[in-house]
Amino acid sequence: MFSVASTEGKIPRVKKQSEFVAVARRLSKNSSAVIGFVVAVLLVLMAIFAPLIAPYPYDKQDLLHSRAAPSAEHIFGTDELGRDIFSRIVYGSRFSLSIGFLAVLFSSGIGMLLGATAGYFGGVVDDLIMRLIDVIQSIPHILLAIAISVVLGPGFFNTLLALGFGMITMACRLTRAAVLGVRHQEYLEAATSINASTARIIFRHVLPNSFSPLLVSASMSIGNVIMAAAMLSFIGLGVQPPLPEWGSMIAGGRSLIRSCPWMVTFPGIFIMLAVLSLNMFGDGLRDALDPKLKK
Amino acid sequence: MGRYILRRLLQMIPVVLGVTILVFTIMYFTPGDPVKMMLGPDATYDQIEEMRDRLGLNDTYFVRLGKFLGNIIFHFDFGESWVYNTPVTTELLNRLPRTLTITALCILLQVILGTPLGIIAALDRNGWGDRIGMFIALFGVSMPNFWVALMLVLFFSVKLGWLPPFGLGGIQYYILPCIANAFPGIATQARQTRSSMLEVIRSDYITTARSKGMSEMRILMRHALPNALLPVITVIGNGMGMMLAGTVVIEMIFAIPGVGWYLVGGINSRDYAIVQSSVIFLALAFASVMLLVDLVYAFIDPRIKARFAGQTRRKHHSWRKQHV
Numbered sequence A: 001m002f003s004v005a006s007t008e009g010k011i012p013r014v015k016k017q018s019e020f021v022a023v024a025r026r027l028s029k030n031s032s033a034v035i036g037f038v039v040a041v042l043l044v045l046m047a048i049f050a051p052l053i054a055p056y057p058y059d060k061q062d063l064l065h066s067r068a069a070p071s072a073e074h075i076f077g078t079d080e081l082g083r084d085i086f087s088r089i090v091y092g093s094r095f096s097l098s099i100g101f102l103a104v105l106f107s108s109g110i111g112m113l114l115g116a117t118a119g120y121f122g123g124v125v126d127d128l129i130m131r132l133i134d135v136i137q138s139i140p141h142i143l144l145a146i147a148i149s150v151v152l153g154p155g156f157f158n159t160l161l162a163l164g165f166g167m168i169t170m171a172c173r174l175t176r177a178a179v180l181g182v183r184h185q186e187y188l189e190a191a192t193s194i195n196a197s198t199a200r201i202i203f204r205h206v207l208p209n210s211f212s213p214l215l216v217s218a219s220m221s222i223g224n225v226i227m228a229a230a231m232l233s234f235i236g237l238g239v240q241p242p243l244p245e246w247g248s249m250i251a252g253g254r255s256l257i258r259s260c261p262w263m264v265t266f267p268g269i270f271i272m273l274a275v276l277s278l279n280m281f282g283d284g285l286r287d288a289l290d291p292k293l294k295k
Numbered sequence B: 001m002g003r004y005i006l007r008r009l010l011q012m013i014p015v016v017l018g019v020t021i022l023v024f025t026i027m028y029f030t031p032g033d034p035v036k037m038m039l040g041p042d043a044t045y046d047q048i049e050e051m052r053d054r055l056g057l058n059d060t061y062f063v064r065l066g067k068f069l070g071n072i073i074f075h076f077d078f079g080e081s082w083v084y085n086t087p088v089t090t091e092l093l094n095r096l097p098r099t100l101t102i103t104a105l106c107i108l109l110q111v112i113l114g115t116p117l118g119i120i121a122a123l124d125r126n127g128w129g130d131r132i133g134m135f136i137a138l139f140g141v142s143m144p145n146f147w148v149a150l151m152l153v154l155f156f157s158v159k160l161g162w163l164p165p166f167g168l169g170g171i172q173y174y175i176l177p178c179i180a181n182a183f184p185g186i187a188t189q190a191r192q193t194r195s196s197m198l199e200v201i202r203s204d205y206i207t208t209a210r211s212k213g214m215s216e217m218r219i220l221m222r223h224a225l226p227n228a229l230l231p232v233i234t235v236i237g238n239g240m241g242m243m244l245a246g247t248v249v250i251e252m253i254f255a256i257p258g259v260g261w262y263l264v265g266g267i268n269s270r271d272y273a274i275v276q277s278s279v280i281f282l283a284l285a286f287a288s289v290m291l292l293v294d295l296v297y298a299f300i301d302p303r304i305k306a307r308f309a310g311q312t313r314r315k316h317h318s319w320r321k322q323h324v
Helices: A002-029 A031-048 A085-121 A123-137 A141-152 A156-182 A186-193 A198-206 A212-234 A246-256 A262-289 B002-028 B034-039 B045-055 B061-075 B088-123 B128-142 B145-159 B172-201 B204-211 B216-254 B259-268 B272-300 B302-307 B311-323
Strands: none
Touching: A002 A031, A002 A262, A031 A085, A031 A262, A085 A123, A085 A156, A085 A198, A085 A212, A085 A246, A085 A262, A123 A156, A123 B002, A141 A156, A141 A212, A141 B002, A141 B216, A141 B259, A141 B272, A156 A212, A186 A198, A212 A246, A212 A262, A212 B145, A246 A262, A246 B145, A262 B128, A262 B145, B002 B061, B002 B272, B034 B045, B088 B128, B088 B172, B088 B216, B088 B259, B088 B272, B128 B172, B145 B172, B145 B216, B172 B216, B204 B216, B216 B259, B216 B272, B259 B272
C-alpha cells in the first residue's frame, strides 16, 4: 500500500520537472548565464527593497550639499538640488526594471495571440495579420515608440504601451512560425478528434509546444526595452522628472557634465548592468533550451 | 534579375502606404488643439475656426488621411510645421545629408571593426580571442548610445580636449557622434559574423579544401569568407535602421542639425506635424535602404539570381540548397 502511494505521488512530479530541471542544469553550467542571473536577481531585489536600501528618500533636497562629489556620505554624489544620486538610482530601478518586464509581457501576450491565430487559421486571417506586422516592423522600433508616446503622453503605463506595441511583431512572428511547425502533429489531430474547442487546442496544445523560442527572445528583449525606455525619458518623453528614472537622470546631468560627471556616469552604469546581466542570461537560456544550436 | 528588381519595387508600395497610414492614424489621436497653439491665447473663436478650415482640421479622418497621402505621394510634400508655418519637406531635405553622413560613417565603422572582430572570434573558437571579443560585443549591445556619447564627450572633449564636444564643422566633429552611434552596430556585426563564420567553417567544402592541401589562409579568403559574409549583409540593413533611429539622440547631444534633432525639437515644442512627418520620413528612408540591401544581396548571391533565371539553373539551385 505504501509503495502504491509513493509511486502515485512520484510519477507526475518527475514528469513535470524533467524538462525544467534539464534546462536549469544546463544553464547552471554556463558561468556567464549564472553571473547574469545573479546580477539580475540582485537588481530586482534592490528594486523591491528600495526603501530599505536607499540611504535617503529619492526626492529629499539638501541645497547646502548640492552638486557634491561622491563621498562617504553620498557614495555617488548629489545632483543640482542636493538629492542623493545613489538613492535615486535605487528607486529608479523600480521604473526601469518593471517597464522592461511588463512591456515584454504585454507584447509577448498580444504577439502570441496574434501569431497563434495567424498560424492556426492560415488563409486570409494569416495574410491580414502578417501584413499589419510587416508594416509595424518596417518602422524602426524607437521611432514608433516616440510617436505613440507623443500621443499617449508621459507616464509609466503609457511608456509601457508605447514600447510594447512595436515589439508585438517579434513575438507574433516567432509564435506563428512555431505554430506552423506543430500544426500537423498527431496530437493536434487527436485533440480535434475528441472535439476539443479551437481555443482549447491553441491554449492547451499549440502554445505550450511552441513556447521556447518565444521565451528566449523575450528574455533578450527585456534589456532592449530598458534601454529604449531610458532613451525615451532622455529625450523628454516617457517617465518624467521628478521621478528618478535612469534615463531622465542622465538627461538632467547632461548640462552639468563638465562640473559633475557623476550625475551622468552612475545612472548609465546601472542601465548597462541591468541590460548586460539580462543579455548574458538570455544568451545562456538560448543555449540551454536548444543544445543543438550551441556550436 | 530584372524581374526580381521589379517585384521588390512593387513590394515597396504597400509598405510605404502602410507606414504612412499607421503613423498618421496613431498621430491622429494626439490630444490638444494645434490651432490654439499656433494663434496663441488671444485668438478669437472666428480666427480659430478659419484657421481650422484652412488647415483642413475640420475634415473627417478619411479626408485628412487622403489629402496627407496624396500630398506625400504626388508632390512629396509632408505638410507644414504648426509652430513655424514653414514647409516640413524643405527642412527635412536640407537636414537629411547630415543624418545620412552620420549613418553611412557608422555603417562603415560597423563593417571595418565588427567583421574582423567576429572572424577572429570564430577562428579562435572558445579561446581567449573568442572570449574577449564576445565579451566586448556583449558590452557593446548593452550600453545605451546616448550614455556612450556622453562618456566619450567626458573623456575625449572635457578631460583630454582632443575633439570638439558638439557642433558642426570638419570631420573631427563627426568622430565622437559616429563612434557612439556605431557601438551597438559593431557589436551586432561581430556576433553575427562569428556565428555565420562558425557555420561555414563546418561545411563539407571547407573540409574538401583542407583535404586537398590548401593553405588555411587561402581557405579563409577564397572559401570561408565569401560564404560567411553573405548573411552578414542583412545585418548591415538592420544596422542602418538602428543607426537612423539612433541619430535622434546622437544629433541632439552633439547639436548636429539633422532630421533626428528636428524630430526632438518637434517633441519639445509640441509641434506634432514635425514629429509625424519626421517619423514617416525616417521610416521611408529605412525602407529604401532595406530595398537597396535586398538588391545588393540578390546581385551578390548567385542562389537568388538563379531563382529568377532559366529552368536548368533552378535545378542547380535546388541541388546546392540540399548539399551546401
